[in-house]
Amino acid sequence: MEKLKILVERSKDRDHEAFREIFEVLEPRVFSYACSHVERREDAMDITQETFIDLWKALKKFSYRTPEEFYGFMFLIAKKKIARFYKSKKNDVSLEGSEIDEGFTEEHEDHRFLLRHIGTLSEKYQEILRLRYWSGMKLAEAAKILGIDEGTAKVRHHRALAMLRTRMENR
Amino acid sequence: MKNNNNDIESRLNNVSVKPLSEQEKGVLWRKIEKGIATPEKVYFWQKIADSFSSFRLQTSVAVALMVAVLFSGTSVAFAYADSAQPGDALFPLSVLKEKIVISLAPTKNQGEMRLKYAQKRIEQGNTILAGLSTNVVTSTSTRALAATIATGTVPATPVYHGGSTSSPAVVGDAVNRLSATIAYLQAIKTDLTNSGNTSGAQSIQTAIDKMLAQVSSAANQNPVIVAKVQEHKNQFNITVSTTIASTTTTTKLALNTKKDTQRVTITEKENTLVTKQVFDENKKNKKDDDKKYNDNNRKYDDHDRDDDRDERDNEKDKDDDKKGFLGWIGIGKKINVCHKGTTINISSSAVNAHLKHGDRTGACTTTTTATTTVDTIAPVISGIASTVTPTTSKIVWNTNENATAELLYGTTTSFGSSVTLSTSRTNQEANLSGLTADTTYHFVIVAKDPSGNSATSTTNSFKTAVVPDTTTPTFSSIAVAHASETATVSWNTSENASGKMYYGTATPLVLSTAPYTRSENALSLNHSFALTGLATSTTYYFVLEGKDAAGNTGTSTEHQFTTGA
Numbered sequence: 001m002e003k004l005k006i007l008v009e010r011s012k013d014r015d016h017e018a019f020r021e022i023f024e025v026l027e028p029r030v031f032s033y034a035c036s037h038v039e040r041r042e043d044a045m046d047i048t049q050e051t052f053i054d055l056w057k058a059l060k061k062f063s064y065r066t067p068e069e070f071y072g073f074m075f076l077i078a079k080k081k082i083a084r085f086y087k088s089k090k091n092d093v094s095l096e097g098s099e100i101d102e103g104f105t106e107e108h109e110d111h112r113f114l115l116r117h118i119g120t121l122s123e124k125y126q127e128i129l130r131l132r133y134w135s136g137m138k139l140a141e142a143a144k145i146l147g148i149d150e151g152t153a154k155v156r157h158h159r160a161l162a163m164l165r166t167r168m169e170n171r
Numbered sequence: 172m173k174n175n176n177n178d179i180e181s182r183l184n185n186v187s188v189k190p191l192s193e194q195e196k197g198v199l200w201r202k203i204e205k206g207i208a209t210p211e212k213v214y215f216w217q218k219i220a221d222s223f224s225s226f227r228l229q230t231s232v233a234v235a236l237m238v239a240v241l242f243s244g245t246s247v248a249f250a251y252a253d254s255a256q257p258g259d260a261l262f263p264l265s266v267l268k269e270k271i272v273i274s275l276a277p278t279k280n281q282g283e284m285r286l287k288y289a290q291k292r293i294e295q296g297n298t299i300l301a302g303l304s305t306n307v308v309t310s311t312s313t314r315a316l317a318a319t320i321a322t323g324t325v326p327a328t329p330v331y332h333g334g335s336t337s338s339p340a341v342v343g344d345a346v347n348r349l350s351a352t353i354a355y356l357q358a359i360k361t362d363l364t365n366s367g368n369t370s371g372a373q374s375i376q377t378a379i380d381k382m383l384a385q386v387s388s389a390a391n392q393n394p395v396i397v398a399k400v401q402e403h404k405n406q407f408n409i410t411v412s413t414t415i416a417s418t419t420t421t422t423k424l425a426l427n428t429k430k431d432t433q434r435v436t437i438t439e440k441e442n443t444l445v446t447k448q449v450f451d452e453n454k455k456n457k458k459d460d461d462k463k464y465n466d467n468n469r470k471y472d473d474h475d476r477d478d479d480r481d482e483r484d485n486e487k488d489k490d491d492d493k494k495g496f497l498g499w500i501g502i503g504k505k506i507n508v509c510h511k512g513t514t515i516n517i518s519s520s521a522v523n524a525h526l527k528h529g530d531r532t533g534a535c536t537t538t539t540t541a542t543t544t545v546d547t548i549a550p551v552i553s554g555i556a557s558t559v560t561p562t563t564s565k566i567v568w569n570t571n572e573n574a575t576a577e578l579l580y581g582t583t584t585s586f587g588s589s590v591t592l593s594t595s596r597t598n599q600e601a602n603l604s605g606l607t608a609d610t611t612y613h614f615v616i617v618a619k620d621p622s623g624n625s626a627t628s629t630t631n632s633f634k635t636a637v638v639p640d641t642t643t644p645t646f647s648s649i650a651v652a653h654a655s656e657t658a659t660v661s662w663n664t665s666e667n668a669s670g671k672m673y674y675g676t677a678t679p680l681v682l683s684t685a686p687y688t689r690s691e692n693a694l695s696l697n698h699s700f701a702l703t704g705l706a707t708s709t710t711y712y713f714v715l716e717g718k719d720a721a722g723n724t725g726t727s728t729e730h731q732f733t734t735g736a
Binding site: 016019020023024027028031032035036041045048049052053056057110111114129132133134149151152154155157158161164165168 | 178179180182183184185186188189190191195196199200202203204206207208579584585586587589615617627628629630
């Protein structure tokens with residue numbers, strides 16, 4: 001992925017055009033990842049905006065090695081933004097903290113229903129499910145971003161599904 | 172368990188995020204553009220200063236690190252920094268470089284790296300003494316050496332000695348320091364060129380040219396050459412001075428790294444090239460230089476002690492893995508020295524004095540080695556093999572150490588079922604049952620040793636056997652349409668089978684000696700043969716046979732028909 005390396009280097013040199021190209025390519029991933037954490041679309045857009053602004057600033061300190069490392073770096077920033085988002089929403093009813101509604105209809109709201117239960121899993125399991133089903137990555141890709149090997153990712157994914165099932169059955 | 176996991180999986184697979192429309196994307200980008208459009212002039216040393224704000228280090232040490240990082244990737248410069256001995260002007264850089272390398276390494280390797288560098292430091296201590304006795308450079312070869320330096324080539328074997336200005340060995344030492352200095356500057360220049368800062372690179376080249384010119388013009392006059400790379404608060408000074416008789420010529424390159432903390436922008440400061448004529452090179456000046464140098468060293472030790480404190484504090488917050496015996500044995504702490512046959516433990520600033528007296532670093536008797544009994548190595552899985560029947564499979568494998576295991580399996584690569592083997596052993600066997608015949612299953616083995624290290628095998632697969640067909644075909648709807656000299660015999664079989672017919676006029680019909688046979692190899696459910704040339708008014712007896720694809724052969728009972736007159 002030589003192209004990405006060049007775009008990152010040019011962005012480090014403050015080339016807006018190059019950074020725009022990075023944005024065009026990577027925005028869907030960041031946006032869908034944000035959607036896997038928040039309920040409202042506008043909030044996910046805000047998080048995406050903040051992530052890219054911070055990414056621009058953080059590029060000064062970043063030295064490019066591999067594409068996966070760069071994605072990981074970007075997701076790290078996105079995660080920080082999401083955490084900050086939750087802090088500021090402490091007084092509102094947030095997705096993660098609410099009680100699981102027993103009478104919740106699954107039909108059109110499966111996305112949100114699943115997210116509520118996913119939010120009760122451990123961090124590792126949440127991450128692999130979000131990257132796989134919201135950001136649409138193959139397990140091999142997610143493995144590289146999480147810095148684990150593919151076998152471990154598959155095992156973790158299997159266990160995450162099993163744990164999710166248990167949680168959903170025992171609700 | 173299998174079914175339910177797939178259930179959840181398909182629901183998750185149906186999750187789809189509605190992507191942003193082009194219009195929404197455009198709006199988003201405009202907001203981002205606003206957020207990033209702050210004007211800033213970034214110059215190369217500002218870039219480097221920024222890259223270190225994430226490390227928790229004292230400011231002045233961070234300054235030194237900035238320049239050291241410029242050298243990363245240039246092995247020549249680092250080779251010299253590595254050889255810098257305690258007591259050399261270049262020593263602080265060598266240690267700082269180690270610190271960068273260590274802090275950039277992944278956490279799990281840091282303990283090992285610290286130990287490696289500590290050992291190296293001890294070995295270097297032993298080398299100093301060896302250098303004293305064997306590598307002395309005579310004054311007649313000074314010119315040759317100076318000439319070599321002037322062409323920019325670097326001597327192959329460094330010579331180190333912390334002696335005085337009158338000893339020829341010092342000249343050789345200075346020559347090596349000079350070549351190291353030039354190498355550093357060349358590395359800086361390469362970095363600047365690569366990052367597109369051609370004017371910066373040009374300034375550095377000018378400095379290099381001036382320094383080399385200075386040395387080569389002095390070459391035939393037995394100069395005393397002093398080359399130094401020193402850090403001060405916000406400035407990094409690279410100096411080359413040549414002294415002939417009592418006249419000293421100095422070329423100095425000052426890299427100013429001061430950052431205006433109140434604003435993000437920074438103004439560029441010109442590289443200063445100063446060519447000064449003459450200090451009086453007398454003993455007092457030299458003492459001042461040495462004193463200044465020792466002060467710097469002490470300041471450096473202080474910073475290092477603070478660093479170690481910071482590092483220790485950081486370690487407390489981290490994972491337990493690498494704590495313990497792989498401690499940081501390094502600068503600012505005490506190290507062992509073998510003094511007249513006794514191992515003593517002294518602070519690093521006192522080491523030089525001991526070395527000059529003939530002591531060597533390290534304990535008196537043994538070399539320092541670190542051994543570990545902590546198992547941090549995951550088991551290695553090998554010899555995976557499977558045997559199958561239609562509904563079961565037995566999977567065996569070995570591990571190079573005792574390990575328990577979990578085997579995940581399923582008809583897809585997301586598995587769905589698992590078995591646990593809770594006895595920790597080196598050869599394991601898993602028996603799977605309730606499988607579907609003639610189906611491919613994927614599986615993976617997760618082995619865990621008693622220390623908790625686990626390894627996952629690659630994904631393997633096996634295919635269950637086909638259920639064998641053991642039923643023989645049976646016969647039905649046997650009919651004969653007969654005339655006086657011909658007959659057509661037809662029948663059906665219970666499964667696709669070949670058709671064969673034995674017939675004759677004697678009864679019972681013995682198949683092996685039957686006078687007439689007809690056969691058809693193609694498999695089908697309906698069979699018929701048309702017989703001709705029969706005798707009139709004769710009773711014929713026949714037996715049918717059929718073989719299915721699996722090779723099962725069915726034989727009918729004996730039947731008969733009688734031809735017409």
